[in-house]
Amino acid sequence: MEVSDRAVRLANAFGEGVYTENCPTRVALTRVTSKWAPLLLAALSDGEPLRWNELRRRATGITEKMLAQTLRMLEEDGYVHREARPVVPPHVEYSLTPAGEELTERLLALMVFVSDRALADEPAAG
Numbered sequence: 001m002e003v004s005d006r007a008v009r010l011a012n013a014f015g016e017g018v019y020t021e022n023c024p025t026r027v028a029l030t031r032v033t034s035k036w037a038p039l040l041l042a043a044l045s046d047g048e049p050l051r052w053n054e055l056r057r058r059a060t061g062i063t064e065k066m067l068a069q070t071l072r073m074l075e076e077d078g079y080v081h082r083e084a085r086p087v088v089p090p091h092v093e094y095s096l097t098p099a100g101e102e103l104t105e106r107l108l109a110l111m112v113f114v115s116d117r118a119l120a121d122e123p124a125a126g
Contacts, residue, residue: 031077032077032103032107036059036062036067037074038107038111040055040059040070040071040074040080041074041096041100041104042107042108043055043058044080044094044095044100044104045096049094050094051092052092052094078099079099079103080096081094081095081097082094
């Protein structure tokens with residue numbers, strides 16, 4: 001079996017373990033490509049901090065539980081910054097970290113590719 005140059009570069013960067021079941025890259029990739037993470041990262045990609053309700057409106061269909069879990073996970077992974085201001089009522093804003101900006105730039109390219117393919121595959125109206 002012939003191995004592609006990309007596969008060789010990947011193996012060189014991460015070792016042969018990248019293809020194994022317990023490789024940490026699988027966990028990281030699963031988290032950033034979850035159902036809601038790419039949408040929340042994309043929502044934050046314009047550079048302006050967003051509040052909870054703004055994120056919830058943009059990611060139509062997300063439950064409060066999933067929004068909280070996904071934001072917490074993205075914050076733990078260092079992609080999202082959470083800033084809570086000590087005021088009443090609480091004022092919390094979310095923004096991308098530098099790592100989040102880099103990740104989102106790459107995810108947006110993938111999302112555009114997928115969107116373009118989906119639109120090309122749609123039957124013509126009319």
